[in-house]
Amino acid sequence: MNLPIKKLGQHNLAEIINNQDIQTPSYDRVNTQIGIVHLGPGAFHRAHQAVYTENAMNLSGGNWGICGVSLRSVTARNILAEQDYLYTLAILDEEVNYQVIGAIKEVLFASEQSAEVITRMSAASTKLVTLTITEKGYCLAFNGSLDLDNDDIKHDLANPTNPISAIGFIVESLKQRKINGVDAFNLISCDNISKNGEKLRRVVLDYAKQFDVSLQSWIDQNVAFPNTMVDSITPKTEHYTIHSVSKVIGLQDNWPIQRERFTQWVIDNNWQGERPDWQSVGVIFTDDVDGFEKAKLRLLNCLHSTLAYSGLLAGFETVFDVTSDKGFNYFISKLASDEIINSFAPPKELDAKVYGNEIIQRFLNPSIRHLLAQIACDGSQKIQMRVLPIIEDNLALGLPTKLLSLSLACWFEFICNALKEGKEIIDPMANDFANMPKLLSNDICEVVETFLSINTIFSHALRNNILLKVQLVNSQTALRLGEINKINDIVEKLCRTQGIPQ
CATH class of the missing domain: 3.40.50.720 (NAD(P)-binding Rossmann-like Domain)
Incomplete structure (x- = not known):
């Protein structure tokens, strides 16, 4: 042309x-x-x-x-x-x-x-x-x-x-x-x-x-x-x-x-x-920029990172591709409605449910080629803003965290796979991960404990929360035993699993 x-x-x-x-x-x-x-x-x-x-x-x-x-x-x-x-x-x-x-x-x-x-x-x-x-x-x-x-x-x-x-x-x-x-x-x-x-x-x-x-x-x-x-x-x-x-x-x-x-x-x-x-x-x-910021971090950014790690594990390339899959669409829709929206008080100018639905519709824009690999970069920093605060708040309030744990486990598995396959990890902690041989273990409990031991990422409260550990082990086990492309089955199974009282 x-x-x-x-x-x-x-x-x-x-x-x-x-x-x-x-x-x-x-x-x-x-x-x-x-x-x-x-x-x-x-x-x-x-x-x-x-x-x-x-x-x-x-x-x-x-x-x-x-x-x-x-x-x-x-x-x-x-x-x-x-x-x-x-x-x-x-x-x-x-x-x-x-x-x-x-x-x-x-x-x-x-x-x-x-x-x-x-x-x-x-x-x-x-x-x-x-x-x-x-x-x-x-x-x-x-x-x-x-x-x-x-x-x-x-x-x-x-x-x-x-x-x-x-x-x-x-x-x-x-x-x-x-x-x-x-x-x-x-x-x-x-x-x-x-x-x-x-x-x-x-x-x-x-x-x-x-x-x-x-x-x-x-x-x-x-x-x-x-x-x-x-x-x-x-x-x-x-x-x-x-x-x-x-x-x-x-x-x-x-x-x-x-x-x-x-x-x-x-x-x-x-x-x-x-x-x-x-x-x-x-x-x-x-007067409530914090409320808008929290809504964005918890809905848009958390869902983005969730799609990035789960979608890459399943072989998808873009946000549009993975969100168009019924199983992954179900996963993030249920994550938003069941575990994210109730984790914060939205500003008076914002309807959180409408905002959450709008975000998922934005992901379905065929004209936007947003690469999952781009979103997946620097996960050790991003999850500290996008995922962990929601888990901490929900645990403190007695709200569910099973799907948030699955989101976090997808990041764990993304890092583990990259280490096993010798792929480049674009993350400030890439060298640290490479020097953690236990991340290559087949013992999922050992892998989860190793990730949680990183005190620059996980707070003392999260490192020692038994319920979170159990949910992370269940999630990563499901990812390794199940077919990630049937993510809706994994979600349903995890939601039926009884949690361990704190």
Whole structure:
């Protein structure tokens, strides 16, 4: 397939405007000023926060153009600059919809343009700084404080006006605003991290303290760090995405983005200051971000991980494939209804049963190719957020944990199989697993005890809970003796098994 000759750009945007099936910027993009600096303009930002901002400007206008700051890669700047920072969003559902996004007005590459980044962040016109930098970018120590031994932080403390970390750029820019009498911007973390705003606040204040206690105090008094929760499945851009989108819009777009239709952005309602008209385009401002976050972790993320490990054991490749199987669909549906939904109190704005059903329907989107292997990575970290807290709460409340134990046993068996077959395990604890010979044992009790002995994963209470041990042994025995492709039979058998009183 040949791509269109002409590249997407501001000068030929009118050619797309005539296509009524493709939404384009309806605000005065050329004269819209930059009001947001975003650190980490990767795929998720371009498919999520930038789109909410685009829609808010389409509806209500405002100078909310975005300056993206790429901290590690020059790709975003180089590709988007050639098309005036325009790109196409393809919303994947039974029917694909397209929207050209113009909210990003500029992308800077921090390694080459640090002075320009600080100037942009220090400008009075910049009202918000948002971030998607992954947990690594927060430079957190084990106790949640700033890791002063982090190489990037050590560099920035020695070279504060030429930083390389997000934290260094934030504090230096706030310092310049304080010196020049410019109001502080507010900071919005959009990373998929529990209590992301609180974590960001801690490291920013810790960093500022290294220079000036008065700066630390000024930031503490003037900068809001709301917690947020974000959600939308965003597959990476493939070559076929570029070809198909370019063909539809009739112009060459070298960096379109694709996303499922469902999208969610929840922000703490505990801060003041200018912001786009986000609430009119679907952003939820609430006093209970924790409730939304818990709902997502316990329903979407727990079910995702459950499907990943059980599905890979059964030979499936994608979330759609495994969820389309009646047995696995039954497994996660029963897990959600019987053991997850009652484990937490949902926020008043959310119906947990409806939300759970919506999630399973999202998994059945044939246009989203979400690889189970991708979800299965870093399981030793993910299960600590997605599965274990539900087990702990249910055990404490006397609620059932048989299917949660089966979910956890699927992870155990996934690791055991990888070790036996010599497959690569993508996990921070891969070397630790390799040095645990008992994980290769045919004695399932020994395998379960070995996993539970990992005190960096399992709490003292879980390591010593007899009921959990029995359920894990029953589950892993069923996985090894039964046919994983008949998961519904395993589920029914386990649900009939009597538990051991605690």
